[in-house]
Amino acid sequence: MKIIACYNIKGGVGKTATAVNLAYLASREGARTLIMDLDPQGAASFYFRVKPKIKGGLKTLMDSKQGLDELIKGTDYADLDLIPADFSFRNMDLFLEDVKKPTRRLRKLLINFDNDYDFVFLDCPPSISLVSENVFQAADILLVPTIPTILSLRTYDQLLKFCKENNLDDLLVLPFFSMVDMRKQLHRMIVEKPPKTLAGLLNTTIPYASDVERMGLNRAALATYAPKCRAALAYELLWDEIKECMS
Amino acid sequence: MHCEELHTKVLQRTYFDSFDWRIYCAGGVIEEEIGTSGVSLRWRNVVPIETFGNISINKKIRFVWDLPVCSLRERLEPILDVRALLPLLCMNCQAHGLIVLNKDKKTVARLSIEENRILGSTKSKSLKLPAILYAESVKGYDTVFKEILQVIDQQLALEVDDQGMVQRAMAAVELQPASYSSNLNLLLSPETHIEVVMRNILLRLLEMMQVNERGIRSNLDSEFLHDFRIAVRRSRTALGQIKGVLPHKIWVRFSRKFEWLGEITGPTRDLDVYLLNFVAYKKSLPLPVRDDLDPFYYFLMKHQTIEHKKLVMHLESARYIKMTAAWLAYLKAPLSERTTLPNAHCSTLDVANSRIWHMVRRVVKEGEAISASSPPGDLHQLRKSCKKLRYLMDFFRSLYPTEEINKLINTLKLLQNKLGQYQDIHIQIASLETYRTQMKSESGAADRTLVAIDIVIQTLEQRQSHVRKMFKSRFAAFAEIKNRVAFRRLFKPKIQKDTLFQ
Structure with missing residues (x-):
């Protein structure tokens, strides 16, 4: 089982769209896939038409030793399941502070699924916190959608610094450009000549596209309603590239 | 909803x-x-x-x-x-x-x-x-x-x-699942005359040879030939170990025929094994020179195709067709009530006990005689004896308590694996040296390919010496008192009949 976290300190960079579309592509290839919606906004759950609600909330999720399986909801797609978000996830940091080995709690939970899934995608909330540290400890790959802007690049540097300071050497950090609008000079400039600090930058760029925004309207993965659009094809390329990195 | x-x-x-x-x-x-x-x-x-x-x-x-x-x-x-x-x-x-x-x-x-x-x-x-x-x-x-x-x-x-x-x-479509298995799965009765059981065993082995023929001819995978050869070897063991049951003329005639089948199938099987091992050979090389071995793969493929063609010709020859038809006719012919054959009317259990016990003692004797300085031939001889013992135990398995005989077969399997590893490496080293010379003379192989083959040979030699060192402990595990007692309890004949069936 490979755990892929879609993460960025910054919000609104396309984390959820990435997690949802890649998870769909993985399951379409027959891989048993789980997506875990860690963001209390519950956007991934919404896209999959699943109520962002867990009976008992955060406590059930974190305390559940054998019952985690009961929280899983099948999506509209075969081989793709979801652990929905809950509004109580906004307090996840507070909860984690009071448990033993607070940075390894998520890892411990996900290890239970080792034989059940080939891929687990984590749709992470923005910010850098104890939840993020849990994500870093649990994930094999940290996929970082990055908008080619100065602020985005700055948060990426912060992330790298954090990883270095916390000896997260086993974590494969893979940034890629997201929501790229080549009409904008700054985007064009950064994509064409990415800064050297973007180590491990993937070649694929995801364009800014209204088709992606329509995910909210259709409540479905992009490839199911606009399979030939530029963004859908870009997600396919991105998935191929990630698989190559894993192999 | x-x-x-x-x-x-x-x-x-x-x-x-x-x-x-x-x-x-x-x-x-x-x-x-x-x-x-x-x-x-x-x-x-x-x-x-x-x-x-x-x-x-x-x-x-x-x-x-x-x-x-x-x-x-x-x-x-x-x-x-x-x-x-x-x-x-x-x-x-x-x-x-x-x-x-x-x-x-x-x-x-x-x-x-x-x-x-x-x-x-x-x-x-x-x-x-x-x-x-x-x-x-x-x-x-x-x-x-x-x-x-x-x-x-x-x-x-x-x-x-x-x-x-x-x-x-x-x-x-009347397709019967699991209708083929390379296991004999014979259900024998202890009191049946051995001549009846022997025919059933040989008939089943002939069937196994015949069902694998199409796969060999079409070269579907290497296991068809492997199973065919096992059926041939098992037939040879039955003929060689259970004597005085078939008329002498028939025994001599078909023993030779099965020996011939062993010979004509050998070269293709050897090449199949090298081709199956090729990935392992390649992995044993340092990364930068791995691709240097590729010409050797094409060489093996070419020769496998040639040998396979020869084998198919043999299997389609009048000699083979006549042999299998005659063997089938003999095995299916009704048995006469009277017989002059010395052991034909012995009970199956007596024969099984006597032959297995005899072979157990031979394996122990041959194994104990092997020292650090014994030539590879001695290990090969022991391997052959182990195979004979294993085939005999497979033939007569249903006569004994399942758990006990399975335990002993597993013990024997472990020894066979070690001996098999040693012998296979020994043969591989010799064959690779022959192929190396052949490649050089046939196609003027590049020096880097020959060097790659040399490295493979060296690695195999190291492994062979390692396996050889482990033989002593593996044999000691097989021949430990607990197993000897179990073999004795299960197979030692109540009345000593060692002179029979030799």
Whole structure:
């Protein structure tokens, strides 16, 4: 089982769209896939038409030793399941502070699924916190959608610094450009000549596209309603590239 | 809650397994599905009806190594090993997909109605299978699913299919699953005359040779020849170990014929083994020189093709056809009540005890005589004795308590594995040296290829010496008192008849 976290300190960079579309592509290839919606906004759950609600909330999720399986909801797609978000996830940091080995709690939970899934995608909330540290400890790959802007690049540097300071050497950090609008000079400039600090930058760029925004309207993965659009094809390329990195 | 039709698909499905039903024995079959969206391959459980490891493919998959790295390959590798996937059944399927949606338009269950028609069968009446309705729950919506099942049960009153579509289809074309096994699986009675049992054993071995012929001729995979050779070796062991049961003339004639079969099948099998080992040879080389060994692969392939052609010619020769026909006629001919053959009317249990016990003592004696300075030939001789012992135990297995004999067979297997490893490496080193010279003279092989072969030989020599060092402890484990007592208790004849059946 490979755990892929879609993460960025910054919000609104396309984390959820990435997690949802890649998870769909993985399951379409027959891989048993789980997506875990860690963001209390519950956007991934919404896209999959699943109520962002867990009976008992955060406590059930974190305390559940054998019952985690009961929280899983099948999506509209075969081989793709979801652990929905809950509004109580906004307090996840507070909860984690009071448990033993607070940075390894998520890892411990996900290890239970080792034989059940080939891929687990984590749709992470923005910010850098104890939840993020849990994500870093649990994930094999940290996929970082990055908008080619100065602020985005700055948060990426912060992330790298954090990883270095916390000896997260086993974590494969893979940034890629997201929501790229080549009409904008700054985007064009950064994509064409990415800064050297973007180590491990993937070649694929995801364009800014209204088709992606329509995910909210259709409540479905992009490839199911606009399979030939530029963004859908870009997600396919991105998935191929990630698989190559894993192999 | 309401139901929507999702699609109607026309699919062609082909089901695959190995010749010896390895996948079926593991609870499934491989399903290839051709539809408008391309070709996919998956594992389908026979019962319960579940699929696993769906993967899109764009080429014919014959061996497990033809698959990309995926969960299906991971599951299949230990099951299929080197066997080829062979088609069992081909079917046309019309699948009507339906989904049950809740008020949020979220899928809460999936339904599918499948109408299957078997292709390529001559029995036109049995071609169409009864339509099947599949109901699949979606995780987390169990309560809704129960309601759906209730509706189906109350309003449609369908029969529950506990057999599964694949089994139903196999039954329709009279395909008997797991009908071939390389194990003998003979059910013997201890008091039966050995002449009857011996014929049954030899007949079963002849059948095994014959069912593998087509696979050898078509070069489907290397195991057809392997099983064929095992049947030949087992026949030779039966002839060599159970004497005074067949007329002398017949015994001499067919002992020679089986020896000939051993000879004509040897070169192809050897090359098959080298080809199967090639990946391991390559991996034993340092990364920068691995590709230097590739010309050796083409050399092996070329010679395998030549030797295989020769083998097919032998199998199609009048000599072989006459031999098998005569052997079959002899084995099927009725037995006369009177016989002058000294051991023909001995009881099977007496013969089994006597021969197995004799061979156990020989194995122990030969093994104990092997020291650190013994030549490789001594280990080879011990390996041959072990094989004979193993075949005898396989022939007569059903006469003994299952647990006890299986335990001893497993003990023997461990010793055989070690001896097999040693002998195989020994032969490989000799053959690789011969091939190296042959390659040089035939095609003027590049120096870097010859160097790569030399490195492989060196690695094998190191492994051989390592395996040799482990022989002593492995043999000691086999010959420990506990096992000797078990062998004695099970096989030592009550009345000493060692002079018989020699």
